[in-house]
Amino acid sequence: xxxxxxxxxxxxxxxxAGTAGLIFALVKIYDGFLDPTVGAWxxxxxxxxxxxxxxxxxxxxAMPLGVVMLFGxxxxxxVLLTEAFVxxxxxxxxxxxxxxxxxxxxxxxxxxxxxxxRARLMAWRTYGNAVGTLLGSTLPTxxxxxxxxxxxxxxxxxxLVGAIVFVxxxxxxxxxxxxxxxxxxxxxxxxxRGRFELWRQLVVVWANKPFQILAIAHVxxxxxxxxxxxxxxxxxxxxxxxxxxTLGTYFMLSTVAMVxxxxxxxxxxxxxxxxxxxxxxxxxxxxxxxTWLLAGPGESxxxxxxxxxxxxxxGGGMILCAxxxxxxAVRYDFVRSGERRExxxxxxxxxxxxxxxxxSLAALGAFLSAMGxxxxxxxxxxxxxxxxxxxxxxxESVIPALAMAGAFITMCFYRLDAGExxxxxxxxxxALDPAVDPTxxxx
Numbered sequence: 001x002x003x004x005x006x007x008x009x010x011x012x013x014x015x016x017a018g019t020a021g022l023i024f025a026l027v028k029i030y031d032g033f034l035d036p037t038v039g040a041w042x043x044x045x046x047x048x049x050x051x052x053x054x055x056x057x058x059x060x061x062a063m064p065l066g067v068v069m070l071f072g073x074x075x076x077x078x079v080l081l082t083e084a085f086v087x088x089x090x091x092x093x094x095x096x097x098x099x100x101x102x103x104x105x106x107x108x109x110x111x112x113x114x115x116x117x118r119a120r121l122m123a124w125r126t127y128g129n130a131v132g133t134l135l136g137s138t139l140p141t142x143x144x145x146x147x148x149x150x151x152x153x154x155x156x157x158x159x160l161v162g163a164i165v166f167v168x169x170x171x172x173x174x175x176x177x178x179x180x181x182x183x184x185x186x187x188x189x190x191x192x193r194g195r196f197e198l199w200r201q202l203v204v205v206w207a208n209k210p211f212q213i214l215a216i217a218h219v220x221x222x223x224x225x226x227x228x229x230x231x232x233x234x235x236x237x238x239x240x241x242x243x244x245x246t247l248g249t250y251f252m253l254s255t256v257a258m259v260x261x262x263x264x265x266x267x268x269x270x271x272x273x274x275x276x277x278x279x280x281x282x283x284x285x286x287x288x289x290x291t292w293l294l295a296g297p298g299e300s301x302x303x304x305x306x307x308x309x310x311x312x313x314x315g316g317g318m319i320l321c322a323x324x325x326x327x328x329a330v331r332y333d334f335v336r337s338g339e340r341r342e343x344x345x346x347x348x349x350x351x352x353x354x355x356x357x358x359x360s361l362a363a364l365g366a367f368l369s370a371m372g373x374x375x376x377x378x379x380x381x382x383x384x385x386x387x388x389x390x391x392x393x394x395x396e397s398v399i400p401a402l403a404m405a406g407a408f409i410t411m412c413f414y415r416l417d418a419g420e421x422x423x424x425x426x427x428x429x430x431a432l433d434p435a436v437d438p439t440x441x442x443x
Contacts, residue, residue, distance in 0.1 A: 001093065006024060007237075008071060012150075012151050013073060018369030024361040032352070042106060052104070060165065066090065067089075067165070110180075118331075122323045123262045123320055134251070137255075145246075145247075210332060220407035221407045224286070228399075230361060231364060232396060239297075253305050259316070260313075265277055277317055282318060284310065286403075287401070289397050333345070371390070372384075
């Protein structure tokens with residue numbers, strides 16, 4: 001979706017870049033405001049599977065359906081109807097994504113009281129993200145390079161990816177049945193279902209100062225990474241003038257570097273601190289994107305591969321450290337308040353993720369459209385003018401670098417370190433952490 005979705009809409013469905021970006025943005029905004037609701041709901045939900053697993057399973061059904069609907073959009077003879085259909089497909093996909101990611105993040109936070117163990121869990125979560133990225137970006141782009149960029153090819157790939165998502169989700173739910181988890185507090189359990197007091201939760205969550213700083217930095221990070229990822233499919237085709245097989249190779253190398261970098265980032269976060277490692281990763285990622293200013297037609301495979309490796313290395317550090325720091329901030333809230341709000345924090349985090357993604361995709365589409373990007377229904381890019389090529393270059397180089405700089409500056413104001421969190425843990429009453437009951441029943 002992230003790598004090929006926008007380009008498929010402009011180059012295969014003849015939807016203008018501005019409209020495609022706007023559709024993506026509106027769906028992201030809808031999805032963003034769905035996130036806190038799902039988070040608060042999962043905090044209070046009770047079932048024999050616990051609070052989170054039913055949401056994961058439902059998401060595993062909706063996500064594949066949305067993918068297949070988008071890339072299998074029928075030819076209805078009307079651009080307006082096509083736009084309405086792909087909007088519905090994106091809504092279904094986004095809803096499924098929320099149902100999976102919110103409870104998934106909350107389960108990582110609530111499964112351990114040890115910050116180092118949570119960091120290791122976040123590393124494994126990043127491994128999972130890397131494998132998903134490898135399957136979801138490398139495999140489709142390689143196959144498109146082999147079988148062609150037509151609509152039928154996109155549908156075949158969507159069915160393949162959707163099947164992988166469904167099988168993986170089913171396996172995950174089965175494996176997580178006995179995972180450590182907590183139950184809603186007695187007060188929360190007594191409240192009627194559907195009564196989320198969402199606004200109160202938003203206010204309380206946002207009052208957590210460490211979380212507030214991390215959230216702002218995360219907005220910058222997501223704006224830069226999303227606009228860079230979405231632009232890369234245009235950049236390789238229009239600026240570098242290479243096929244989708246090269247795009248697939250880029251994501252493959254980036255993913256390998258991300259996976260291999262995890263031990264180094266875990267070790268570095270233990271000795272240098274999560275904040276320091278996060279800021280180093282931001283700086284490296286931004287500088288790496290700036291080097292695309294030197295690229296053009298005939299760019300060597302070595303140069304493209306080197307950027308992929310550096311970007312994957314830095315991206316792994318950003319993902320690991322960002323979520324490890326967020327887990328610390330959520331834990332800090334619990335030891336200070338005694339309330340379980342992991343789902344609410346996860347909901348706010350992804351709300352900001354979606355809003356920043358919406359802003360980046362809307363900005364990308366509007367910018368390309370304003371600079372004269374020509375849409376197509378053939379599956380291949382139309383002839384683009386110099387202004388459109390320049391806009392694509394800026395979206396792949398300068399804009400992501402500026403976003404990383406914004407995140408770096410924001411992190412200078414972050415103050416919660418391991419010592420402060422440990423002190424809060426020590427001074428909090430031991431009763432804050434009742435024994436974790438794998439059945440999910442209150443203890």
